Amino acid sequence: MANELDELTGQVNGEGRDVNVIYKQIRVEVGTDSKIFEVALWTVGPIIGLFLLLTSFLPRSEAIIFIVLGILPGVIFIFMKVNALAYLRKLEQRIQADASQIDNYLEQRVMILQNVVGLIEKSIDLDKDVMKTVAAYRGGQSPASDLQRNETSGQLDGVFSRINVAFESYPDLKAQAVLADAMRQNSYLQKEITAARTLYNDTLSIWNQDIFAWPTKQIVAAKAGYTTRIPFTASTETKVTARGKFF
Structure with a gap:
């Protein structure tokens, strides 16, 4: 695949260009996908564990352990957010x-x-x-x-x-x-x-x-x-x- 920007044969602007800094602050926003991601961290594991428990695919004790361990991603993400906030501050x-x-x-x-x-x-x-x-x-x-x-x-x-x-x-x-x-x-x-x-x-x-x-x-x-x-x-x-x- 050829280079998309070719400094030898590509189109150039002979007159040059003046570059300016845009005086605008952009607010950080998150969409629905981020909210779904956070919810999934807490729910996907327990849901799977509950399914395994109801279907008796795993022994009861193992299924319960799976449910408990399923919330770990959410707990870990909380600590990650705490660290991220401390870093940004x-x-x-x-x-x-x-x-x-x-x-x-x-x-x-x-x-x-x-x-x-x-x-x-x-x-x-x-x-x-x-x-x-x-x-x-x-x-x-x-x-x-x-x-x-x-x-x-x-x-x-x-x-x-x-x-x-x-x-x-x-x-x-x-x-x-x-x-x-x-x-x-x-x-x-x-x-x-x-x-x-x-x-x-x-x-x-x-x-x-x-x-x-x-x-x-x-x-x-x-x-x-x-x-x-x-x-x-x-x-x-x-x-x-x-x-x-x-x-």
């Missing part, structure tokens, strides 16, 4: 820990941003948008959700981008050791944020797959009302900038 805490790490790096960038702006203000005039953004963070703005966290990170990227342009345009600024060190710290933190985002998205990928792992985890996730989670994405501004010409 543990994974959820891991997601929170990964998100918190991103918040820590974002907070450090905000502190650096405040210091940098304070130094640059004395040398040049920054545009009003930069000052408004800094003022917002000075007022205690902090991310409270994945969406806000993503927006905050994007805004910080934009602010530091404009500050970096000013930094490169004014040679006198580079002579300030404190400012140069702050910009190096920002570059380092941006790399850490990228790594933290990757780790967060990897954990989310595990979550989004495991909650649909049938039967145990999917049934547990559906009863708990779990949904898929949305990974971090690049902002429209970042995507447009990435397509630009730099040289």
